[in-house]
Amino acid sequence: MYYKDLAGVKVSALGMGNMRLPTTDGNEANIDFEKAQEIIDYAISHGINYFDTAYRYHGGMSEIFIGQALKKYPRESFVIASKFPGHMMEKKGGGVFGFTGMLAGRPDTTVDKLFHDQLERCQVDYFDFYLLHNVSEKSIPFYTDPEINLIDYLLERKKEGKIRHLGFSCHAVYPETIDEFLTRYEGVFEFVKLQLNYLDWKLQDAKTKVEVIRKHGLKINVMEGVRGGKLSVLPEAQMAKLKALRPEDSASRWAFRWLQSLPDIAVVLSGMTTMDQVIENVETFDKPDPVTEEEKAVLAEVADSMLSWVPCTACRYCTEGCPMQLEIPKILSAYNGLKNGDFMTWYDPDKAEPSMDPRRCVGCKACMAICPQNIAIPDIMKEFAGILSDKSQGIPH
Ligand code: SF4
Ligand code: SF4
Structure with a gap:
């Protein structure tokens, strides 16, 4: 494992994201503590010292798990980052807040509580890194609300030593939004956690976002380096281009090596679910192995072939609020396959589970209100439903 500097802290170049831990039954709230602990133990014994969680992850269980998993290790041997879920909160008056989206139904609370x-929950006295979760055009009104005064509250906790370093994770659509936010709070934040990979470089204009953050002199922690797994399994024709150059390397390793070639990157977070993923990723981050200019050009070609993809990262923020219990990310994945001539052989529209049938979407837009990627989900459901209903298009399955 090699290490980077983040706000004066020695951090592993690969960080453990705790939002895709193994579960006992596919329900994200039911983390398989035993399997997940094995992953954490392997990570620590192979040099990973950065653990990223959030109030929201795994229906609130991620913080509880990581607190328990890290408890047996000396506090100075790891760094922990968590996030304030302002993107899923609403004012109820009198300093009391309710939750929205996936957190709806939780008891009202105050910022301090x-x-x-x-x-x-994390069983710590301080957070090494603490972030505003999902700063975006939608959440900025909450985060900047003078009545809530959240930033000043967090700066007070920093003075007390309960927060060592402040940052924010970001799903802003426009680079200008990041620029304005950083300008408004110049000197407050020490890093930004950004969705960054060789596809989003163009697809979500991550290139300009990186330039903006660099202009403000901040380091970047990377999320979605393999885009929720989309860049781990590439269409055959694209994978063939990569295999021609490095036959042994997986698609994930290519994505991580691309990130290793960018300056200004501190920790690359990976939400690892299986031991195999941790083992491979630890190997990839044994030492820097940045892509060459030739390899970079091939990855740009691969990305260009995928620019028409719906940019779903399978974060599942949207699924709980869907009144039809649709498996939205899986349906979008099937749609991507269809549009890119790589339609999943497992998807038979006539035999699909009700949760996999886009024709059941009622267009309520609950999913759109919460999607950090700003995907026009109901429009896609409608289009997909139309294609499925029109057998003349000859859907392969
Ligand atoms: S618009 Fe469709 S997919 Fe989205 S929440 Fe409503 S029913 Fe579900
Ligand atoms: S559609 Fe949006 S909210 Fe839903 S899983 Fe995909 S990226 Fe996440």
Whole structure:
């Protein structure tokens, strides 16, 4: 494992994301503590020292798990990052807040109670890194609300030593939004966690976003380096181009090596679910092995072939609020396959589970309101439903 500097802290170049831990039954709230602990133990014994969680992950269980998993290790041997879920909160008056989206239904709380609950759940006295979760055009009104005064509250906790370093994760659509936010809070934040990979370089204009963050002199932690797994399994024709250059390397390794060639990157987070993934990723981050200019050009070609993809990262923020219980990310994955001539052989529209049938979408837009990628989900469902209903298009399955 090689290491980077983040705000004066020695951090592993590969960080453990704790939003895709193994579960016992596919329900994200039911983390398989035993299997997940094995992953954490392997990560620590192979040099990973950065652990990223959030109030929201795994229906609130991620913080609880990581607190328990890290408890047996000396506090100075790891760094922990968690996030304030302002993107899923609403004012109820009198300093009390309710939750929205995936967190809807949780008891109302206050900023102070929530923050201290997080420390307790993670079983720590301080967070090495603490982030505003999902700063975007939608959440900025909450994060900047003078009545809530959240940033000042967090700066107070920093003075107390309960937060060592402040940052924010970001799903802003426009680079200008990041620029304005950083300008408004110049000197407050020390890093930005950004969705970054060789596809989003163009697809979500991550290139300009990186330039903006660099202009403000901040380091970047990377999320979605393999785009929720989309860049781990490439269409055959694209994978063949990569195999021609490095036959042994997986698609994930290519994606991570591309990230290793960017300056300004501190930690590359990976939400690892299986031991195989951890083992491979640890190997990839044994030492820097950045892509060459020739390899970079081939990856740009691969990305160009995927620019028409619906940019779903399978974060599942949208699924809980769907009144039809649709498996939205899986349906979008099938749609991507269809549009890119790589339609999943497992998807038979006539035999699909109700949860996999886009024709059941009622267009309520609950999913759109929460999707960090700003995907026009109901429009896609409608289009997909139309294609499925029109057998003349000859859907292969
Ligand atoms: S618009 Fe469709 S997919 Fe989205 S939440 Fe409503 S029913 Fe579900
Ligand atoms: S559609 Fe949006 S919210 Fe739903 S899983 Fe994909 S990226 Fe996440």
